[in-house]
Amino acid sequence: MTITNAxxxxxxxxxxxxxxxxxxxxxKNINFKNKAYLRAADQIENLPVRLETIYKENGLIGLLQIxxxxxAISSKIEEYLNTGKIEYYEKLQIKYxxxxxxxxxxxxxGPKTLKEILDTTTIRNLNDLESLIKEKKxxxxxxxxxxxxxxxLKKIQSHRIGKSRFLLGDLFPIINQIENYLxxxxxxxxxxxVGSFRRMKETIGDIDLxxxxxxxSDIIDDLITLPEIEEILSRGTSKAFVRLKNGIDLDMLVVPxxxxxxxxxxxTGSKEHGIQLRKLAQGRDYxxxxxxxxxxxxxQKLAGDSETEIYNLLGLEWIPPEMxxxxxxxxxxxxxxxxxxNKIQNLVEYESLKGDxxxxxxxxxxxxxxxxxxxxxxxxxxxxxxxxxxHTKSLAIAKGLDEQQLLDQLIKINEINDRIKSGDFxxxxxxxxSNRDRNNYLKEAGTKNLKDNRNKDDKKFRILAGAEVNILxxxxxxxxxxxxxxxxxxxxxxxxxxxxxxxxxxxxxxxAAQNPSVDIIFHPTGRIINKREGYPxxxxxxxxxxxxxxxxxxxxxxxxxxxxxxxFIRMATDTGVKMVIDSDAHHSLHYAFLKFGIAQARRGxxxxxxxxxxxxxxxxxxxxx
DNA sequence: GCCGTTTTCGGCCCGACTGTTTTCAGTCG
Numbered sequence: 001m002t003i004t005n006a007x008x009x010x011x012x013x014x015x016x017x018x019x020x021x022x023x024x025x026x027x028k029n030i031n032f033k034n035k036a037y038l039r040a041a042d043q044i045e046n047l048p049v050r051l052e053t054i055y056k057e058n059g060l061i062g063l064l065q066i067x068x069x070x071x072a073i074s075s076k077i078e079e080y081l082n083t084g085k086i087e088y089y090e091k092l093q094i095k096y097x098x099x100x101x102x103x104x105x106x107x108x109x110g111p112k113t114l115k116e117i118l119d120t121t122t123i124r125n126l127n128d129l130e131s132l133i134k135e136k137k138x139x140x141x142x143x144x145x146x147x148x149x150x151x152x153l154k155k156i157q158s159h160r161i162g163k164s165r166f167l168l169g170d171l172f173p174i175i176n177q178i179e180n181y182l183x184x185x186x187x188x189x190x191x192x193x194v195g196s197f198r199r200m201k202e203t204i205g206d207i208d209l210x211x212x213x214x215x216x217s218d219i220i221d222d223l224i225t226l227p228e229i230e231e232i233l234s235r236g237t238s239k240a241f242v243r244l245k246n247g248i249d250l251d252m253l254v255v256p257x258x259x260x261x262x263x264x265x266x267x268t269g270s271k272e273h274g275i276q277l278r279k280l281a282q283g284r285d286y287x288x289x290x291x292x293x294x295x296x297x298x299x300q301k302l303a304g305d306s307e308t309e310i311y312n313l314l315g316l317e318w319i320p321p322e323m324x325x326x327x328x329x330x331x332x333x334x335x336x337x338x339x340x341x342n343k344i345q346n347l348v349e350y351e352s353l354k355g356d357x358x359x360x361x362x363x364x365x366x367x368x369x370x371x372x373x374x375x376x377x378x379x380x381x382x383x384x385x386x387x388x389x390x391h392t393k394s395l396a397i398a399k400g401l402d403e404q405q406l407l408d409q410l411i412k413i414n415e416i417n418d419r420i421k422s423g424d425f426x427x428x429x430x431x432x433x434s435n436r437d438r439n440n441y442l443k444e445a446g447t448k449n450l451k452d453n454r455n456k457d458d459k460k461f462r463i464l465a466g467a468e469v470n471i472l473x474x475x476x477x478x479x480x481x482x483x484x485x486x487x488x489x490x491x492x493x494x495x496x497x498x499x500x501x502x503x504x505x506x507x508x509x510x511x512a513a514q515n516p517s518v519d520i521i522f523h524p525t526g527r528i529i530n531k532r533e534g535y536p537x538x539x540x541x542x543x544x545x546x547x548x549x550x551x552x553x554x555x556x557x558x559x560x561x562x563x564x565x566x567x568f569i570r571m572a573t574d575t576g577v578k579m580v581i582d583s584d585a586h587h588s589l590h591y592a593f594l595k596f597g598i599a600q601a602r603r604g605x606x607x608x609x610x611x612x613x614x615x616x617x618x619x620x621x622x623x624x625x
Numbered sequence: 626g627c628c629g630t631t632t633t634c635g636g637c638c639c640g641a642c643t644g645t646t647t648t649c650a651g652t653c654g
Contacts, residue, residue, distance in 0.1 A: 031637095032626070032627085032636090032637060033626050033627095034626090035626085035627095035637075036626035036627055036637095037626075039626090039627080040626085040627090067627090067628095068626090068627065068628090069627085070626060070627050070628080071626085071627090072626055072627090073626070073627085107652085107653085108643095108651095108652075108653090109651095109652090110651065110652055110653090111651095112650080112651055112652085113651070113652085143644090143645090143646090143650095145644080145645075147644075147645090148644075151643090151644095195654095206654095208654090234641090234642055234643070234653095235642085236641060236642055236643095237641090238641075239641060239642075241642085241653095241654095251654075253641095266639090266640095266654095267654090269654085271654070274638080274639090274654095275638050275639090276638090277638090278638040278639065279637085279638065281638085282637095282638075283630085283631090287638095287639080288638085288639080289638090289639055289640060290639085290640075290641095291640090334630090
């Protein structure tokens with residue numbers, strides 16, 4: 001039997017829910033107990049390694065090393081892993097025989113409210129509750145009313161539809177639109193999109209907007225009349241919460257100028273990062289909220305307009321938004337060590353990539369020719385090199401290339417490189433005509449804030465001949481090494497047999513990494529965010545082999561992959577394994593995705609030195625196998 | 626139930642919004 005971290009986490013949430021139902025405000029212990037279960041659940045959800053693996057390798061001791069997991073919870077996890085059940089939970093279920101999962105995440109009705117309903121009725125699940133409301137019986141319970149019935153019914157219905165998180169890349173254009181719309185409002189003196197968007201998390205739950213204005217209620221009036229708005233969920237004097245027609249929620253906070261820093265800190269999150277900061281404040285007899293940092297004794301406001309000032313008063317260095325996850329950054333920032341200050345200064349920067357090492361052409365499943373991909377890489381995105389890495393023959397669905405076709409492509413690439421060197425390639429007459437704004441992505445998002453770091457000398461641009469070679473079931477490749485060795489750069493990737501065990505899957509990747517022709521493992525875990533988990537890989541073992549064989553791991557920047565994910569990037573930087581950030585472009589517009597890969601690298605604390613394609617092409621090639 | 630730069634007991638983040646509460650609890654972010 002195999003039990004995932006998600007399942008364990010959910011089980012702990014069920015227990016927390018029932019414990020909170022069971023609590024009353026006089027019993028402090030039970031009140032904090034449920035929070036402890038929730039903390040543990042959060043922690044487990046963010047863990048890069050499976051608890052099952054930790055338990056198999058190190059037993060209870062291993063579990064106890066995880067923050068927020070102590071004696072009681074670790075032994076319950078042990079019981080769950082061994083028996084598939086937790087007796088403690090079963091007992092709570094006897095007391096409260098309800099389908100807890102039905103109510104987890106149901107907005108507007110928490111454990112306390114549910115308890116009140118259960119005191120006078122015998123509902124078990126969401127259907128029962130819905131019937132109760134439809135029969136107008138809920139309003140008979142003290143504290144409930146017709147108004148509450150109406151609200152609850154709506155919430156039950158939207159809960160049924162389910163709300164999954166949106167992909168960062170999907171929301172980018174919409175968020176830019178809203179940003180532009182409100183920036184045009186003369187009463188808005190500052191506007192910033194905060195929340196998980198500012199942290200560049202791979203998925204976004206809702207859009208958080210922070211506005212500085214002297215007229216908060218006017219701004220809120222303007223916001224709620226936006227035509228994109230489907231429903232106003234709540235509205236106060238400084239905050240508004242609305243649902244947009246595309247299904248995403250938007251949360252807006254309006255503050256005065258001197259609260260901009262504290263509000264952006266509070267609103268950028270993460271929640272756990274914020275909690276840690278407020279605890280630090282508490283330790284100094286300060287109070288930190290969205291309005292500022294205050295001295296408890298004097299009531300005086302100590303800081304508020306800048307994030308840096310607040311961090312400093314709490315004894316910390318400023319922390320970049322992408323790192324604010326309470327994954328150890330606060331402890332590090334506390335120490336003021338040279339190492340940490342260097343880490344922050346050397347974090348890989350946006351616009352710092354000189355090349356893109358996974359690019360597809362219309363020789364396989366790409367949409368544009370090699371010439372077009374090169375032309376736009378240079379002229380629109382100011383890259384100095386790209387690698388054409390088309391699929392290989394066993395990936396029939398993408399018209400993968402065979403040995404001869406790869407060699408033919410090599411000749412063609414050499415010809416284009418010769419034209420580039422002679423200076424007649426990047427000229428306006430050569431501008432490909434097929435690319436006329438096929439979609440708005442580039443216009444709205446892709447080129448925004450692009451720094452012009454154009455190398456005046458266009459003749460230096462280089463196309464590397466490469467391939468995205470298919471890793472077969474046994475870890476061998478579908479193209480012979482003597483052909484691969486004639487190309488400049490080789491990425492290997494898994495595109496089939498996803499359901500093998502972790503051991504076999506890891507062995508496949510290790511064999512590929514040990515192949516002397518393979519420079520990079522492309523999208524190492526194969527996940528598609530919100531669609532497919534990715535095959536199971538023992539990342540530690542893969543990293544060890546990568547280190548031994550000088551194999552590079554890719555951060556695939558396509559926003560539906562972002563593979564490696566942030567925790568794995570962190571592990572790679574700790575191991576000293578080098579990475580590259582590639583767009584996996586199938587169209588020139590896709591080069592815009594590189595920024596998502598950089599964001600992911602920053603979330604994984606990667607420095608410039610960890611990322612090889614910040615280097616000029618000659619240095620890059622020297623660093624490969 | 627967890628945890629430790631006031632540590633092995635005694636704490637545990639903070640404020641806005643909603644509803645019908647006439648002073649606050651529940652829920653959320």
